[in-house]
Structures are given as C-alpha cells and as structure tokens.
Amino acid sequence: MLSGVSALAQTLAHSGTSGKATPNLSGYWELHFDSMNVPPAQLAPAIASENPEVQFKHDMYEIRWCHFFGVPYVMLQSPIDILQSTNGKEVVIATPLRNPSRHIYTDGRGHANPDTFDPVSGGNSIGHWESETLVVDTIGFSDEGVTRMPGGGRRTKDSHLVERFRLVGPDQLSVVSTWDDPKVFAKPHTYEVRYFRAPKFTELREFDCNAADETRGKYLLEPPGSQLK
Amino acid sequence: MIDRHLGLGLARVAALVAILQGCIALAQTAPKPAVPDFSGFWERKDDVGGGNFGGTFAGIPKASVKPEILEQAKREAAAQAQGYVVSYGSRWCLTFGYPFFMQHSAAWDIVQTANEIAQVPEVHTYARHIYLDGRKHPDADHLIRSVNGHSIGHWEGDVLVVDSIGFTGGGMTPGGGRVGPNTHLVERFKLLEGGKKLSITSTWDDPSIYLKPHTYEMTYHRSDPGTYAFEEYCHADDAAQAGSVVQPEQK
Numbered sequence: 001m002l003s004g005v006s007a008l009a010q011t012l013a014h015s016g017t018s019g020k021a022t023p024n025l026s027g028y029w030e031l032h033f034d035s036m037n038v039p040p041a042q043l044a045p046a047i048a049s050e051n052p053e054v055q056f057k058h059d060m061y062e063i064r065w066c067h068f069f070g071v072p073y074v075m076l077q078s079p080i081d082i083l084q085s086t087n088g089k090e091v092v093i094a095t096p097l098r099n100p101s102r103h104i105y106t107d108g109r110g111h112a113n114p115d116t117f118d119p120v121s122g123g124n125s126i127g128h129w130e131s132e133t134l135v136v137d138t139i140g141f142s143d144e145g146v147t148r149m150p151g152g153g154r155r156t157k158d159s160h161l162v163e164r165f166r167l168v169g170p171d172q173l174s175v176v177s178t179w180d181d182p183k184v185f186a187k188p189h190t191y192e193v194r195y196f197r198a199p200k201f202t203e204l205r206e207f208d209c210n211a212a213d214e215t216r217g218k219y220l221l222e223p224p225g226s227q228l229k
Numbered sequence: 230m231i232d233r234h235l236g237l238g239l240a241r242v243a244a245l246v247a248i249l250q251g252c253i254a255l256a257q258t259a260p261k262p263a264v265p266d267f268s269g270f271w272e273r274k275d276d277v278g279g280g281n282f283g284g285t286f287a288g289i290p291k292a293s294v295k296p297e298i299l300e301q302a303k304r305e306a307a308a309q310a311q312g313y314v315v316s317y318g319s320r321w322c323l324t325f326g327y328p329f330f331m332q333h334s335a336a337w338d339i340v341q342t343a344n345e346i347a348q349v350p351e352v353h354t355y356a357r358h359i360y361l362d363g364r365k366h367p368d369a370d371h372l373i374r375s376v377n378g379h380s381i382g383h384w385e386g387d388v389l390v391v392d393s394i395g396f397t398g399g400g401m402t403p404g405g406g407r408v409g410p411n412t413h414l415v416e417r418f419k420l421l422e423g424g425k426k427l428s429i430t431s432t433w434d435d436p437s438i439y440l441k442p443h444t445y446e447m448t449y450h451r452s453d454p455g456t457y458a459f460e461e462y463c464h465a466d467d468a469a470q471a472g473s474v475v476q477p478e479q480k
Contacts, residue, residue, distance in 0.1 A: 090268065212323065
C-alpha cells in the first residue's frame with residue numbers, strides 16, 4: 001500500500017500550465033537489452049541506393065571532432081536524466097554526452113521563427129499533453145552531428161520529428177518516435193524505445209570528448225584494429 | 230492462555246503498523262513548504278557599470294591566492310601580451326569547467342524539480358546537476374571527478390545552498406581564483422526583486438590555492454519569456470578556430 005501511495009505521488013506530482021495534473025516523467029532512465037523496437041525504415045530511392053559507408057564516415061568524423069551529436073543519437077544514451085520543471089513550462093533531457101541538453105518547451109509557445117532560428121543538432125522542440133502522453137514536436141534541425149537514424153536513413157535540415165512520451169507504469173517510460181522527411185523516407189519512420197527507471201541516487205557521468213587527442217582521432221577514423229598492428 | 234496473549238500481541242502490532250502507515254502516508258501527501266521557483270533562463274547584464282559586458286566583473290573582489298598561483302597568472306598574462314590570445318583549451322574546443330558558463334554572455338537555463346535542479350548551458354560542456362534528494366557526497370573511493378563537480382543542495386528558507394566538491398580542476402573563477410581537484414565550493418542562490426533577478430554568492434575554498442576563502446556575488450537577470458536555447462558550437466577541425474595571432478603551443 002505504501003509503495004502504491006508513493007508511486008501515485010511520484011507519477012502525478014506535476015501540474016502543467018493548463019493547471020491539470022500531468023504525469024511526472026522526471027528522473028533517471030536507462031536502456032535495457034530489450035529497449036529497442038526499431039523496424040527497418042522504408043527509405044526514399046536516393047537514400048536507399050547510397051553506399052552505407054558514406055553515412056558511417058560522416059558520423060565517425062563528427063564523433064572524432066566532438067561536434068554536437070544531436071537527436072536521435074542523444075536519446076539512445078543511457079542513462080538519461082529527464083527534468084520536468086515544477087512550474088510545468090519546460091522539460092529538459094540531459095545525457096552523459098558533452099552535448100547540449102534537449103529543451104522541450106511546454107509553456108504553450110509555438111516553434112521558433114525559422115527566419116531567426118539557426119538550425120541546431122537538437123532542433124527546436126515544443127510539447128503539449130494529450131491526456132497522459134507528452135507529445136513533442138521538433139523541427140529546425142541542422143545536418144550536424146551523428147545523423148544516422150535507428151532503422152536506416154538520417155536526420156536532415158528538413159526532418160520533422162514527433163515523439164510521444166508515456167509512462168507504462170511508474171518505472172517504465174515509452175517513447176514512440178516518428179520521423180518524417182520525404183527526401184529520406186518513403187513513408188514516415190516510426191520506432192519505439194522503452195526506458196526503465198534507474199536505481200535511486202543514479203548520477204550522470206561526464207563522458208569527455210577530446211578533439212586534441214590524436215590517438216583517439218586515428219582510432220576513430222582509420223580501419224578497425226589498424227592501431228594494434 | 231498463550232493463544233490469547235499471542236492474539237493480543239498481534240492486535241497491538243497490527244494497530245501500531247496501521248498508525249505508522251497512516252503517519253508515513255500523511256507525511257508523503259502533506260504539502261511541502263513552498264520553495265522559490267528558479268526555473269527559467271538567466272543572463273548577465275551590466276546594471277552597475279558603463280553598460281559593457283566586461284563591466285559585470287567590476288564588483289568582483291580579487292582572490293587572495295598563494296604566490297605560486299600569482300606567478301602562474303603573470304606567466305599567462307605575459308604570454309597573452311606576446312600574442313597567445315587563444316588558449317590551448319579554446320583552440321581544441323576542450324570542455325569548459327565550472328564556473329565558466331556562469332560568466333559567459335549567453336543565457337543559461339535552470340530546470341527545477343522536487344529532487345534535482347539542473348543548470349543547463351549552451352556551450353560545449355555538461356548540464357550541472359544539483360541533487361536535492363538528501364544524498365551525500367560520495368566518499369573518496371567512489372567520487373568521480375567532473376568538470377561541474379558533485380553538487381548537493383538544501384533549502385534554508387528561501388535560499389538554495391549548494392555544496393560542491395570533486396572538480397577535475399583547471400578552471401578559473403571570477404576575481405582571478407582557480408579551481409583544483411580539492412576545491413570546495415558553497416553557493417547561495419536567492420531570488421531578488423520578486424523573481425526578476427537571481428543572486429548567487431559563491432565561496433571557493435582550497436588551501437592549495439587560496440590564502441583565504443574567495444567570496445563574491447553575481448546577479449543574473451531573468452530572460453524574457455519565450456527565450457529559447459541555442460547551441461553554441463565549437464569546431465576544432467575548423468582552421469579558423471585556430472585563429473590566434475600566434476599559434477598556441479601544442480601540448
């Protein structure tokens with residue numbers, strides 16, 4: 001009974017800007033071995049015919065030079081820290097990567113004006129609640145960072161992402177992502193990732209990225225194992 | 230007889246458990262004292278000096294540091310005078326250590342929850358996590374040093390008091406102080422003028438660096454509603470990033 005009371009308090013503690021109680025997604029969440037349900041993306045012909053090495057080399061270069069990794073790469077780290085502000089106006093997602101945290105504005109604003117907003121690797125995200133589900137809409141992506149997509153394809157400046165965050169019980173979070181980008185996907189690409197609540201007092205490590213480290217650079221850009229010969 | 234005593238005992242235990250459950254449930258559902266809401270974007274403005282950004286440092290006292298730190302500062306100033314105007318860290322986009330982003334011109338974001346507060350910068354470093362859930366600092370065997378250190382906070386009335394240790398070190402503070410692996414920082418966050426401003430009083434202490442604790446206050450202005458975060462990137466592979474007057478020494 002006590003755990004039930006605690007769980008209720010944990011999951012319904014926040015009120016959004018509408019004044020209605022919303023689920024509380026705050027906390028540390030980790031991936032498990034069975035977290036990913038990612039079908040192959042149905043790619044547009046031009047992307048499907050590409051040499052996969054092009055995307056591989058692009059992403060390895062971005063990692064080698066410590067560029068901001070961006071979405072969706074940051075969402076596939078573990079653990080992630082979701083902070084849902086008590087005033088209901090913002091949700092922030094932080095990761096162990098040296099990368100800007102995601103800002104999801106839930107204060108009722110629209111997307112930033114594209115005439116003044118410089119595209120970024122994490123895009124411009126706004127969110128609203130549909131009953132128990134936080135629906136996040138993101139545009140304004142740059143083509144920087146690790147752009148490969150789970151299931152195939154990649155993020156571009158024209159990508160549009162809709163994510164649906166929903167608690168599946170107090171200790172499991174489902175995030176269903178749908179990417180739309182006609183030049184990349186023949187039809188919108190949808191996958192689901194499930195996060196599990198991390199143990200109490202979990203903390204985020206800081207995984208450093210050192211672009212000045214030549215040995216690291218060679219390891220990442222040269223053929224696998226070549227440094228060991 | 231034994232059965233009757235056992236029955237009475239069980240009844241008392243059951244009653245006690247029920248009372249305890251009620252107390253715990255009440256404690257969990259009772260409203261906690263309201264704490265100030267720091268959430269939102271904050272930025273620095275020079276409202277006491279000549280209006281220039283550099284003026285925001287005008288009121289910061291000089292740190293009282295050990296002679297070897299002063300000598301190091303003199304060497305760095307001499308190198309700058311000779312044209313080494315871009316540091317090794319800037320050249321290679323190395324991670325900024327705390328409190329760099331607190332001195333930066335870009336706004337930074339506070340996200341506040343019941344158990345944690347994060348300070349989220351735009352520059353190439355990590356969000357800073359301040360744990361409010363009652364945890365302690367890890368002991369020396371379990372402490373993982375980080376650029377933001379390990380920070381725990383508690384409320385003293387309407388003041389958030391944050392205690393930090395475990396810095397990787399190498400950073401600098403306003404007023405000419407340094408951050409080392411054994412540095413201890415205490416900060417006091419307080420809203421001013423009905424929440425329009427945020428005062429942060431910082432006290433840095435480290436006998437290997439300071440002759441006495443270095444204390445200063447910085448004030449931040451709440452950014453306009455609708456402010457959103459940028460990503461302030463740094464490209465170490467861009468030749469322009471190495472644009473110092475004299476190429477910095479490659480270590």
